[in-house]
Amino acid sequence: MNRQEATEAIKERLTEYVESITDHSAKGNRKAYVCPLCGSGTGRNKTGAFTITKDGLSWKCFACVRGGDTLDLIGYVYDLTDYSAKLTRAGELFNLDIEEPTEYQKQDRTAHNTDTQTNMHTDTKTETNYIDLYKQANENIHATNYPEKRGLSKAILNRFKIGYVENWKHPNAPENVPTSPRLIIPVTKTSYLARDTRENIPDYQKAYAKAKVGSSDIFNARAFIDYLDKPIFIVEGEIDALSIMEVGGVAVGLGSTSNYKKLAGLVKDKQLERPLILALDNDSRGRKTQEELGKLLQAQKTPYTIAVLTDQDAKDPNEMLVNNRDDFTARVEEAIRNAKDDKEKYLETSTDNYIQDFLDGIADSVNTPCISTGFAMLDEALDGGLYEGLYIVGAISSLGKTTLVTQIADQVASKGQDVLIFSLEMARSEIMAKSISRHTIMEVLQTGEDTKNAKTVRGVTSGNRYEKYNSTEKELIKNAVQTYSGYAKHIYITEGIGDLGAQQIRETVEKHTRYTGNTPLIIVDYLQILAPYNERATDKQNTDKAVMELKRISRDFKTPVIGISSFNRDNYNNAVSMQAFKESGAIEYSSDVLIGLQLKGAGDKDFDPTEAKKKNPREVELVILKNRNGQTGSKVPFEFYPMFNYFVENDNPQYILVDSENEMTKPKMVGEAYDVIPVEGTDLVEIKRKE
Structure with missing residues (x-):
């Protein structure tokens, strides 16, 4: 029902509610009672200080000078001043399904608030200590099988002194109110829940199947003292909290959804080592209360997480326990693990947790030297070779950047180190042909044979030319293939087919490491044509993202990653610089080592790139533009044989x-x-x- 209808219905149940919580004491006046607030009305004449008007819609106590309607009385009994909180509690007492308030109703709450506490006397009633009742009831727990039906064990019943009273009625109820069998769940020494254990409860008593005695308090609030080092579940009902503790968790029950503010206040300044786990009922009221509680906890910086402990067939944790104990147990255990993991993962980011790993890494590095490029001068410029990190190599078109890097790959593989090449432009066969072509010129130079016998890539791959080759040429190709075969098992080439991006590179590296036990050197040719992470992003944004992901791959697998990059066109006549790298500021900022290739003399006043390219071999300089952990500005001179894909260091x-x-x-x-x-x-x- 809507909130206005609920308010009117609750007002009409004033007499019913009063007679459930206090004694009818007045002589000759059926509408006069002992005041449930101050206890007045039991004097010598027993006239009753608490009276209900003839229409049954309002009440007044002449002793404590308070009055109002049903909602006002509920507010006094449960210490509630907010209209919505009183309406919610009334809905629980009378078993009413009340819709949630609209935004307008929230803002216009005062229009519905009939609270008359302002300027009235304060509540002076004394609280009753029920410890003796709890002991007697607990001794009688064997007289009911209700806990067993609710999935609760004897151990949990004894732990929380759960008891049973066969003929129970509210301490303030008049003598003519019938008794009922109740499960007694202690909350504090002055408050408890009395839960009707009958399967078939008469309609007129259904509203009080869950009767609260004393104030509305938090169940098992002591958990915030005893279990600060464990994740604590926050649920609605007392039996829900017991259900979680039945399967190994720690739980606190609100007792009423209106108590969520009280709960937040209890934990406000607690030094919780684990986040709270919110798991309120699977209904609109529970979800709304959980949302509001979450806002309060977040505002006061109390850590919390949310867990779903029920399926669609269960309203609350206890129903889930009864319906499917194994599933419920698994959900509770998973929630505990997640609560631990969330905070522990964050706390583990403290540098203190990594000092030993740092020292172990230093010790391990003694037996895991850097990877030699196979070029002595380049190794020297790089402080020994290739280390964990991101290396970017750039150059103008046709200057041999891919050739240089794949030659390094061959030289690394020839020493037994695995290499993964992600080729987004060249086919696998073309890369292999480059290597074989290179070996033909290397053998010719080593043996002093005629360089005309060395073979280009096309000379290696064009089968129709072989019938014209002499025996020397054929033998040269055969030897080159055999040499390449000697280390080819350490080279793995993945061809780009349009969808090769950073994530696929990561997955391939992970698979290689898992299958072979070896961590490879990684080469990406080239950055600007990696599959974009977002089709709608700009080229610069996609390149930036790719560079950062490659940096993470290098860090995560502790291995060098070499990325090849294109240059801006306006750098063809200029000396290389960090600004020359195309489409990305991330290349400059995220790379550990930035390398540029240039023709010797580039940037000089009379430099002619066309003439420089005509030289054979070409004179090429490798420039260290950035070295996060070493010197910058170093130049390594190379001679480049473009026809045969071969670099050799000059003057070394x-x-x-x-x-x-x-x-x-x-x-x-x-x-x-x-x-x-x-x-x-x-x-x-x-x-x-x-x-």
């Missing part, structure tokens, strides 16, 4: 070993541009470019 001593029949032989390199210098006391030679 090279120690090259040639594997012949699984035995290491003296290295040698024959060519007009190099000097071969024996290293005294060893079987090695130093190969140095001539001045």
Whole structure:
């Protein structure tokens, strides 16, 4: 029913309510009673100080000078001043289904508030101590099987001194009120719940099936003293709280939805080590109260979480316990785990929790050195090689950025280190052909053979050319394939098909680590064509997101990630700089090492990029633009053979070993541009470019 209808119906039940809570004491006046508020009306003449008007709609006590209607009386009895709170409590007492208030009704609450407490005398009634009743009732608990029907064990009954009174009536009820069998649930020493245990309750008594004696208090409030280190469930009813404790939780019962403010006040300054778990009844009133309680807790910074302990067939935790104990137990246990995890996960972010891991990492790093790039000068510029972190390599078109990085991949793999290449532009076969082409020029340079025999990518992949190759050329390709096969098992190439994004990269790395037990070096070619995380976002936003995700992958798997990036077009004639990296500020800010490739002389006044590209080999400089943990500004000179996808460091001593029949032989390199210098006391030679 709506709230206005409920208010009128409650007013008409004044006499019924009064006779349930106090004695009819007056002589010759059926409408005079002992005042349930101040106890007056039992004097020598027993005239009754508390009277009800002839129409049965209002009351007045001539002793404590208070009066009003049914809602006012309920407000006095339960210490409620708010109209909505009194209406809610009346709905519980009379078993009425009352709709929730509209926003207008909330704002116009005073129009409905018939409270007459203002300027009246304060309540002076004394509270009764019911400890003896609890002891006697608990001793008699065996006389009823009601707790068993509600899923409660003897252990929980004894723990909370739950008892049974076969012929019970309210302490303030008149003698002519019939008794009923009640489960007695102590709340405080001066208040308890008396719950009717009959299966079939007469209609005129249904409104009082759950009778409260004393003030409306929080059940098991002591939990806020004894269990601050555990998550505490907040539920509505006393039996709901007992149900949760039956399966191993800790719970507190509001006793009435109107008590949610009192609950918030109880925990306001408590140092809870775990969040509260809100699990009120599965009905509109319960959901609304839970929402309001959550707002209060949030405002006063009391941690809490929410759990669903019921299914659609159960209104409250006790019904769930009775209907499906196993499911209910699982829900309670999951809620406890989640409450623990939420707070523990946050508290674990304190740096104090990571000091030992930090020290262990230092110790572990002794046996896990950085990864060598295979280029001595580059390793030196990078303080030894590749470490955990995000490396971005950029260059103008056709300068060999992909070639350099995939050559590093080959050189890393040849040492037994796994490499994952995510190629969004080149096919797997093209990357493989680049490596085989590179090995043909490397062998030619090492043996002093004619460089015309070395093969380009097309020369390797075009099968119709093989019939024209001489035996030397065919042997050269065969040797290159065999060399590549020697370490190819450590290279894994994932081709981009339009949907390759950072998440797929993460999943692939995770799978590789799980299946092989090895953490790979990761290469992404290239950043700007990774699948966007959001089709509606700009290119810059998508690139920023990709860079940050790759940084997280590097951190999470503790491995180097090399990303290849394009350059802005206006950098073709200029020296490389951090501003040259395309479409993203995240590249500059999130990368650990930022590397640019440029033609030698780029940025000089008379620099001509076209002429520089005609040189064979091309002179290329690798510039360390940013190094979060090392020096910046270092330049590493390279010679680049674009036809054969080969980089070689310039002006750097090279120690090259040639594997012949699984035995290491003296290295040698024959060519007009190099000097071969024996290293005294060893079987090695130093190969140095001539001045």
